[in-house]
Amino acid sequence: MPLIRVTDEGLRRPPVPLAGLFGVTANIGEADVLGTLRNLRAHIKDRRPSRHKPITLLWAIGRLAAEQGRTGDHLVEWQTFREEVGPLLRDFGLPNSRVTPQYPFWHLRSSGLWDVEGIDTHEGTPTPSQLAAAGARAGFGKDAAKVLRRSPARAEAIGLICSRHLPDVDRAALLKRVGLAGYASASGELPDREGSVPRRRHTSFRPDRDTRLVRHMKEMYDDACQVCGARVETSDSHYSEAAHIRGLGAPHLGPDQLSNLLCLCPNHHIEFDRFAIYIEEDWKVRRNSTGAVEYELKLHADHVIDQDHIRYHRALCGHR
Template sequence: MNSGDDVLGALRNLKTHIKDRRPSRHKPITLLWAIGRLAAEQERTEDHLVGWQTFRDEVGPLLRDFGLPDSSVTPQYPFWHLRSSGLWDVEGIETRGSTPTPSQLTAAGARAGFSKDAADVLRRSLARAEAVGLICSTHLPDVDREALLERVGLAGYASASGELPGRDGSVPRRRHTSFRPDRDSRLVREIKKMYRHVCQVCGERVETRDGHYSEAAHIRGLGRPHRGPDQLSNLLCLCPNHHIEFDKFAIYIEEDWTVRRNSTGAVAHELKLHAGHVIDQDHIRYHRALCGRG
């Protein structure tokens, strides 16, 4: 399974235990945790499997806090049964037969995690964004996304803008009350002037006492983990409402520039485009992946 399409297909078709007509959250929560560990790697390593005791200590509390309210906290089940996804390896213990008990996993020194091929795919920024968006939208629609992603080290994927970069971030910073990306104010002025403050989504202009108001929205956010470029090809001119909706994945843009509602997939608007504004489709695709529409 060494292509992004293979990994996304496996995630989309993930089989979960059904109880009282509700799918268990154990497997998708575990997969987000494992993606978070990959994203946190300081350098690429071939040994990305995690020992059972570490897995139990880290995944158990996540299943308790984000699993179904009446679901038992049984980290041994995703540890073992994620093998059926084709994305997951278990080593150190015989993989045939019934689910081993926690004591058996401890005694065997069992380890588990993404297969090498799946891990290689999920180290790529676009594939990781697609995977996180798909898991949240398809398997965990009723979970507090922001809280869960923060717990597993993927907080930046909760919005299109991402987390603000720290001192080692790739975006230049200026010291204010906190560190934030230092945007090129010339580009902000240019995109607003180009569209005369008209929102590219709804076509409306917000009127104020002193004139009109709009916001420059990055399609692929400057913050971690997106690290998008501060370029005109990565900017939209939006009204405040549609800026928030775009940033929080309520709307997304198709390749043909239709704007759709993420909750229904229904076409809401046609994106307004100025002849001098060339938008990079790769950024549009990245945002669409975060919406779970990759």
């Protein structure tokens, strides 16, 4: 398919599929979706990129995640879009930024991931009244939606958008508003349905963690943090925490296995859980905000960590 360069909201963009310009997205796969999200451009005002597009994309991903296996029509009519996205732009957009949901509704087409139906190619941005009169609808294209319905790709997409395009936004608050609260931490939320770990009935469903596994993990490292090596002293012993790399809670639903566990001090457990640090394939521990290598993960000979879990966590941090 031929590629052209386009200008969207006054910015020069990388080549995009021609089909993406007219509300019909091209055949795209996971690498295309994530690459586009990684390089997403936004309108620049007062030397700051607008947050309208990334906020809208998170909202659309939240709607896909809420489908829970259903794959029906995912395009949203303009009136619903304005009522749901407008308050998000008001509450999480740049200070003093105008609330103009019609801009991401229309201009996300040039990403190649987004479809707009019901209104023909328009010179300039259609007004809200024009979109309403036309019965316009918008959302992820079929192929992009298919990619983002898959849990690993969705996790990486959310991590990319938050880390690269919304670093100064309260991630937990925004993700909660768009129905993606579980992606605000590596531990996730407790699922309301059966996942990959057995559940027992308490006042709610809770992962049935294997306490013997946790004890074995701590004994293996003698309560020393695998990141910094510190041993937190108590009055009669030492203290450490067993951290799941891919959380047991939804939406991650990781396994309660030694290959998915780390022995960490409380500080590094919190930093790992809230994406302040991540682990490379060569076991270097990097600071997410700077990319600087701070430590090298300490590994016991009998502790084999599954790299798939490490990659999943790294994706949530916005890295591949």
